[in-house]
Amino acid sequence: MTQAITSADTVRNSLLAIAAGGLVSGILTPLFPTLIDQLVGLPGQFRISLIAVPFAVLVFVLVQRFSANPWWAAGLAAIVTMIAFVCAVNAAIFIDGQAAGAAPIMRYLLAGLTGGLVGSAAMALGIGLLPAGPRAAAAWWPMLITGTLAGSLLALDNALGLDRTSFLYPVWQAAVAVRVTMILRRIKSF
Numbered sequence: 068m069t070q071a072i073t074s075a076d077t078v079r080n081s082l083l084a085i086a087a088g089g090l091v092s093g094i095l096t097p098l099f100p101t102l103i104d105q106l107v108g109l110p111g112q113f114r115i116s117l118i119a120v121p122f123a124v125l126v127f128v129l130v131q132r133f134s135a136n137p138w139w140a141a142g143l144a145a146i147v148t149m150i151a152f153v154c155a156v157n158a159a160i161f162i163d164g165q166a167a168g169a170a171p172i173m174r175y176l177l178a179g180l181t182g183g184l185v186g187s188a189a190m191a192l193g194i195g196l197l198p199a200g201p202r203a204a205a206a207w208w209p210m211l212i213t214g215t216l217a218g219s220l221l222a223l224d225n226a227l228g229l230d231r232t233s234f235l236y237p238v239w240q241a242a243v244a245v246r247v248t249m250i251l252r253r254i255k256s257f
Contacts, residue, residue: 082245085129089244092121093237097230112153119152122240126190129244133251135199147193155186159221175222179235183218187211187243194247201250210246217242 099118106114123145131141159182166174191207194200201207220235227234 086241089241090237093240095121096236097233116149119149123148140197151189154189155182158185175225179218179221184215187214213242
């Protein structure tokens with residue numbers, strides 16, 4: 068019984084540390100555009116993908132540590148994360164443009180929900196296709212729901228006029244990092 072309690076405490080502490088890593092990467096993410104703007108001659112989509120480097124590093128560590136994938140798969144997971152970021156940003160921009168006549172709060176709410184869904188779905192698809200990735204779609208539903216709902220924080224960021232800080236990135240990255248870890252941990256234990 069004591070061993071089960073100790074194991075539960077270890078898992079909880081590990082997930083708290085992962086959430087803290089997501090918070091840190093989410094705080095760094097909105098600061099990266101200033102740094103990336105100093106790089107001249109890079110294509111636009113590649114520049115957008117570089118903004119996701121802090122979270123991609125966290126995903127690299129999580130896949131390396133919590134999955135049975137070969138070492139190179141963690142690198143692919145990081146690249147997938149950067150691609151998912153570009154997809155999420157482009158989807159949010161598209162939806163914002165489609166809702167041009169709506170109230171700003173509604174536009175940003177819809178854009179955030181869409182970006183959150185697209186970003187988490189692209190990550191689920193990419194990580195799920197890794198050699199030891201979970202292939203069952205049901206395993207990824209909690210992450211998709213979490214990512215979509217956390218995406219709604221884009222409306223809060225816009226309402227508060229946040230530019231170099233954000234509620235969206237720290238919360239989204241912490242929540243999705245915890246969900247990815249839970250999925251990888253469940254698959255690794257089988």
